[in-house]
Amino acid sequence: MMLSCKQVTRLVSQGLDRELGFTERVRLRVHLAICDGCTNFSKQMAFLREAMAKLADQSPKT
Amino acid sequence: MEDKQADEDFRSRVERERPYLLRYAGLQLRDAHAAEDAVQETLLAALAGEAAFGARASLRTWLTGILKHKIIDAIRRMSREAPALSGDEFDALFDERGHWIEMPAAWTSPDASLEQQRFFAALELCLGRLPQKTSQAFMMREHLGLETDEICKELAVTPTHCWVLLYRARMALRECLSKEWFQK
Numbered sequence: 001m002m003l004s005c006k007q008v009t010r011l012v013s014q015g016l017d018r019e020l021g022f023t024e025r026v027r028l029r030v031h032l033a034i035c036d037g038c039t040n041f042s043k044q045m046a047f048l049r050e051a052m053a054k055l056a057d058q059s060p061k062t
Numbered sequence: 063m064e065d066k067q068a069d070e071d072f073r074s075r076v077e078r079e080r081p082y083l084l085r086y087a088g089l090q091l092r093d094a095h096a097a098e099d100a101v102q103e104t105l106l107a108a109l110a111g112e113a114a115f116g117a118r119a120s121l122r123t124w125l126t127g128i129l130k131h132k133i134i135d136a137i138r139r140m141s142r143e144a145p146a147l148s149g150d151e152f153d154a155l156f157d158e159r160g161h162w163i164e165m166p167a168a169w170t171s172p173d174a175s176l177e178q179q180r181f182f183a184a185l186e187l188c189l190g191r192l193p194q195k196t197s198q199a200f201m202m203r204e205h206l207g208l209e210t211d212e213i214c215k216e217l218a219v220t221p222t223h224c225w226v227l228l229y230r231a232r233m234a235l236r237e238c239l240s241k242e243w244f245q246k
Contacts, residue, residue, distance in 0.1 A: 004160025006153070013229040017203065017210045037165030044236050047172045051185055052204035054176055 003031045008038045012045050069112075076108050079125050086126065090133050095220045100132040107132075139218065152233045166236075169244045181243060188238035192231055199224060200231035 003011065008031050011024060020028070032039050083104060087097035107128050108115070115124050157163055175181040189197060199217060202208045208216075214224045 004156070005162045006156040006160035009152075009233070010225075010229055013232050014225050016232075017225055017228055037162045040166040040168045041236075043172075044166065044169060045232055047169065048232060048235055048239075049204060051176060051181075055182055055185060056205045056207075058182065 003027050005031075005035065005038050008032070008035070009041060012038070012042050016045060016049060072112055073109060075121055076105055076125065079122055080105065082122065083125060083129055087129060087133055087136075091136055093220065093222070095222050096136050099220060100129060100136045103132045104129040139220075152230070155233075169240070172244075175243065184239065184243040185235075188235050188242060191238060192234055196227050196231045196234070199227035200235075203228055 008028065011020065011028050014020065015024075015028070032042060080101060083101045084097055087100045088094060091097045091100065104125060108125055115121070119127075155163060169175075189201075192200065195217065199213055202213045202216065203210070210221055210224050210228075214221050217224070217227075219227070
């Protein structure tokens with residue numbers, strides 16, 4: 001069964017917080033291979049993490 | 063030496079009841095993570111309170127009695143969190159089949175943004191707009207670099223709820239940054 005975009009957004013987010021299972025990874029990859037919207041979304045999530053790391057570096061106050 | 067042996071016996075007898083307790087909690091809570099949490103709390107409480115057990119009751123009865131209280135706590139917690147559990151407010155981004163209504167467009171030159179002070183001002187603005195608990199979870203994860211289980215413990219929520227909080231934070235930040243930074 002194909003994942004919907006909505007399910008993909010949840011899985012991409014969880015992938016940043018826990019190790020995804022093999023099946024989850026495969027289904028995610030299959031979807032991302034054919035969906036530009038979710039690919040962009042996934043890049044944005046990775047960017048968000050990078051931006052937060054950089055924010056943490058430059059502002060120890062928070 | 064004998065005491066140590068007795069401790070280990072008690073511990074393994076308690077541990078043997080785990081599957082039973084898990085089934086019991088699972089049936090009531092209908093949430094595997096919450097059930098596991100409740101049973102874990104029960105076993106810890108049991109080991110800490112061994113003296114209270116004595117030999118009065120059957121071990122299973124005694125443990126079940128503790129578990130009931132933990133289940134009630136969990137249900138209270140879940141009902142408090144219930145509105146937050148879904149992450150549904152972002153459902154509006156998708157049609158009924160779960161497809162994007164508006165496909166996310168690539169952000170332009172994100173790397174260059176990371177070099178600009180004004181970008182971080184926008185990011186902080188967006189962080190400030192997150193609901194309190196969502197923001198706490200997200201900051202613990204991305205700013206302090208804590209693992210999900212530590213965050214769950216701090217916020218007294220289940221792992222599933224933790225993931226929902228982090229999902230909501232990311233979805234909200236994505237929308238906010240799209241509007242406040244990447245479209246300007």
